[in-house]
Structure formats: structure tokens, C-alpha cells
Amino acid sequence: MQRHDYLIIGGGMVAANAVNGIREHDKTGSIAILGAEPDGPVTRPALSKKLWTDPDFTYDKIWMTPEEDDHTTLHTDTRVKSINRDEKTVTTASGEVHGYGKLLLATGGAPVTLEDLPAGDRVLYFRTVRDYDRLRELSGDQRHIVVVGGSYIGTEIAAALVQNDTQVTLVYTEEVLGGKMLPPSLASRFHQTYLDQGVKLLGGRSVDTGRVQGDHVILSLDDGSTLEADAVVFGLGVTPNVEIAENAGLEVDGGVVVNERLQTADEHIFAAGDVACYPDRILGRRRIEHVDHANQSGITVGHIMAGSSETYDHTPYFYSTVFDMAYKAVGTLDSSLDTIEDWAMPQEQGVVYYLKDARVQGVLQLNMDPDKLNEARQVLADTSEQSEETLKGRIEIA
Structure with missing residues (x-):
């Protein structure tokens, strides 16, 4: 031992x-x-x-x-x-x-997986460096890859592939890409950006089953349709x-x-x-x-x-970068909450506040300096009632 x-x-x-x-x-x-x-x-x-x-x-x-x-x-x-x-x-x-x-x-x-579609050479549940290596081999030369899942990993992989000479179809359960997390105006922009970049979007759908057939993957969707691709990448969470x-x-x-x-x-x-x-x-x-x-x-x-007396008092942020949209956030991002938006003009930079019962639950910053994250944490820690008047301008955008 x-x-x-x-x-x-x-x-x-x-x-x-x-x-x-x-x-x-x-x-x-x-x-x-x-x-x-x-x-x-x-x-x-x-x-x-x-x-x-x-x-x-x-x-x-x-x-x-x-x-x-x-x-x-x-x-x-x-x-x-x-x-x-x-x-x-x-x-x-x-x-x-x-x-x-x-x-x-x-x-x-x-990674969350489908029972009847195990990981393989053309079926990737993206998580590891080996998954990256294999996806690099499969991508490029205008091959067609289906990405399943509209959250962080799925949207990032779809953006990565389409910028590397690959045809991409993104299958996700929301009607508008990002709609569960982003307020309607920002979700619409997010959705349109993918279309403008050449990603085919199949919203409101999910994969029921699939099979590998030779050098292709055949996917059956919940609406009865099928997709054929050179490979499939799943990003369904962990x-x-x-x-x-x-x-x-x-x-x-x-x-x-x-x-x-x-x-x-x-x-x-x-x-x-x-x-x-x-x-x-x-x-x-x-x-x-x-x-x-x-x-x-x-x-x-x-x-x-190793003996320190400290505690873990850090409130983590999370982030994603796709195309020209780089966002960082703390707290809960849920579009079913009330939202207050504060944008620079044009709407390239801004802050979205997510509220429940007039109290801030989450703060998203788009294309802003990372140093502003501590200000977002301060807003989140303030448990007093907030409104459009108290929040707009609280975090300086420019």
C-alpha cells in the first residue's frame, strides 16, 4: 500500500x-x-x-x-x-x-449520454482532450457534423466547427437559441448570429435515437425526421x-x-x-x-x-465566447425571471439584471471589461428591492 x-x-x-x-x-x-x-x-x-x-x-x-x-x-x-x-x-x-x-x-x-447510442469514432459526448483530438480529425473539408444541445458546450462547439470549414446543424430544445437563459432581445440576436454564420438551427427538437451506418451517423428526431451526418457531437450537460x-x-x-x-x-x-x-x-x-x-x-x-484557516468565500463567474459575443455572468440566468437591460448604443456592450420579487438573482455582462465582475457581485449581494431606476447606470458600461 x-x-x-x-x-x-x-x-x-x-x-x-x-x-x-x-x-x-x-x-x-x-x-x-x-x-x-x-x-x-x-x-x-x-x-x-x-x-x-x-x-x-x-x-x-x-x-x-x-x-x-x-x-x-x-x-x-x-x-x-x-x-x-x-x-x-x-x-x-x-x-x-x-x-x-x-x-x-x-x-x-x-457527460449525459443516450442509452442506445454509445460513444464511438463518430459519436462524441464532448468532454476530454481525446474528444477534441477526434473532433479535429472529423471536422473540416465541409464535412457535416450535427451538434446536439443548446447550452454552453453545444453552442461553443457549433461556433467552433463552423469557423473551421465544417457544415454544422445544431439541434436544441428551445424555440429560440439561448431563449431559456437570455431575454428575448438578446436571444434573438444570439440566434440570428448563428444563422448569419451559416449554422443550420433545428430548434424545438431533440434526438430520440441514432445509429452508426458505415462512415455516417443517422439520427432520429422526436418530430419523426432524420438527420444524416459525418459525425455527431453531444453537449447535453454532465x-x-x-x-x-x-x-x-x-x-x-x-x-x-x-x-x-x-x-x-x-x-x-x-x-x-x-x-x-x-x-x-x-x-x-x-x-x-x-x-x-x-x-x-x-x-x-x-x-x-495544508493547514490554512481560510474559508471558500468566492462567488464564481461563468462565461462563454461565440463569434463576436463574449459574456460573463454571476448568479442565475433564467429568462423566466424579470429582466432589466442596460445597453450602450449601439447594443454591443451592456448589462442584463435578472430579478425575482424585485431582488437581483443574476447579472450578465456582454462584451465588457472582466474587472466589472466585482461590481456585478456587489449588486448580487445587495438584497434590497431594485428597479429600473436603481439599476440602470449602476455598473458603468463604457
Whole structure:
């Protein structure tokens, strides 16, 4: 059995950041990362954004290297089967046993899949660097790729592909692309931008079944129609990987439940990133899947595991960049809420406030300076009643 001062289950961005956080307080403690994926940590957002659209952002820049440390060991292709809290050990699928002083659950999430259409050479549930590599091989030369899902990953992949010599059909459940998240005026602009860029939009539809036939994929939609393409990419969201935590008797409520120190009820076990259900100081208890949370909660939990007395008091932002639209946001973006819009003229930059019972629940900033995010957090933290008069101009746009 190998024993480590710090053991991290999961080999993604949280793990890499946690190592950096630990090393700020403990230079020599032994760290082991057990990652299920065949590759080490990468800056995952680049797989659907910058690698496709920024010629100066090269493939070598995606890699994070927490293993570049004499006291840190990265194990890839290593899936953890169980945790023994009494013995403070974990057992891998291959039967290896690792002991720990402190254990971090950074297991992230697994893509939502269709039961009858497994992942394969032409069917991608986009998540990993291997998915990116394969999609690069499939794209270009005006091949036809269907993207399924109208949320962040789906819209980003569709935008990436159409800007790289690929015919793209985007299938999504909303009538207007972005309609569940954006107010009607902005959703309409978002929708039209995709049409103008050459993406074929099939709104109000979903994929029922599919099959691979030779070098093509045949998809059957819920309206009875079919689509044929060279490949299909699904972006249907993820399910948090909580099974090993549940089996170990840890509390799970949509994610692994932790306190303000990202600590479970077991004082030796922590959770951070996508898998953690944590108490946000502004938004209340929630689980967040975005990169800012992976970075900040990873660093913070590393500090805490190595002896820091701090708490996780960061309210994460999330962002997306497609074509000429770059938005950043904090809180809840739900178009069924009341919205107040504050735009520069022409409407290239602006702020959208989302309200329930006259209290701000979310703030979206379009094409604005990232430094304005702290102002958005301040608005979100203000629980007093708001109106168009109190919000317009509160965050300076220009």
C-alpha cells in the first residue's frame, strides 16, 4: 500500500489547482493524483473555445503539470472503486490501495449520454482532450457534423466547427437559441448570429435515437425526421460523479455536501469543483460546473488541506465566447425571471439584471471589461428591492 499526505481523486483542473494550493503551504508533503482519464489535467475550456478560434493559442498550452514536483505523483487511467474511511484508504479498480492523511474528491462529472447510442469514432459526448483530438480529425473539408444541445458546450462547439470549414446543424430544445437563459432581445440576436454564420438551427427538437451506418451517423428526431451526418457531437450537460462518495456514507445532495471550508462531515475528506455542493456566501448552497469555480475552489481547498484557516468565500463567474459575443455572468440566468437591460448604443456592450420579487438573482455582462465582475457581485449581494431606476447606470458600461 502506498500512503500519501494528500490524495486527490480526479485528474482535472481542480486537482491541478489543489496541488498548487497545497504547495503554497507545504512544499514537501507527498501528493498523489488518481485520474480516470488517460491524460493529465488540461485547461478544459480551451477544448471548445481557443483551440478552434485563436491561432496564437497552441495545443501545448492546454496542459497543466502538477506532476512536475518530486513529491507529487500523477496516476492516469486510474479509476477509484471505493473509499474506506475507517482505514483512510482508497482502492482502485485494478486493486491498488492508497492511504491518505487528507483526501480530496475532485471527481467532476460525466457527460449525459443516450442509452442506445454509445460513444464511438463518430459519436462524441464532448468532454476530454481525446474528444477534441477526434473532433479535429472529423471536422473540416465541409464535412457535416450535427451538434446536439443548446447550452454552453453545444453552442461553443457549433461556433467552433463552423469557423473551421465544417457544415454544422445544431439541434436544441428551445424555440429560440439561448431563449431559456437570455431575454428575448438578446436571444434573438444570439440566434440570428448563428444563422448569419451559416449554422443550420433545428430548434424545438431533440434526438430520440441514432445509429452508426458505415462512415455516417443517422439520427432520429422526436418530430419523426432524420438527420444524416459525418459525425455527431453531444453537449447535453454532465452528471456529477458522486457514487464513490455515496458508497462511503458521505452526504450527497445533487453533489457532495461540504461546509464553507469545502470539508465533508468526515474531517479528513474534502470536495471541490463540479462535484461539490457548497454554501456560496451570496447565492446560498449550490453546485457549480464552471471553470472559475474549478480554479478558485481548487486553490482554496489546497490551502485548507495544508493547514490554512481560510474559508471558500468566492462567488464564481461563468462565461462563454461565440463569434463576436463574449459574456460573463454571476448568479442565475433564467429568462423566466424579470429582466432589466442596460445597453450602450449601439447594443454591443451592456448589462442584463435578472430579478425575482424585485431582488437581483443574476447579472450578465456582454462584451465588457472582466474587472466589472466585482461590481456585478456587489449588486448580487445587495438584497434590497431594485428597479429600473436603481439599476440602470449602476455598473458603468463604457
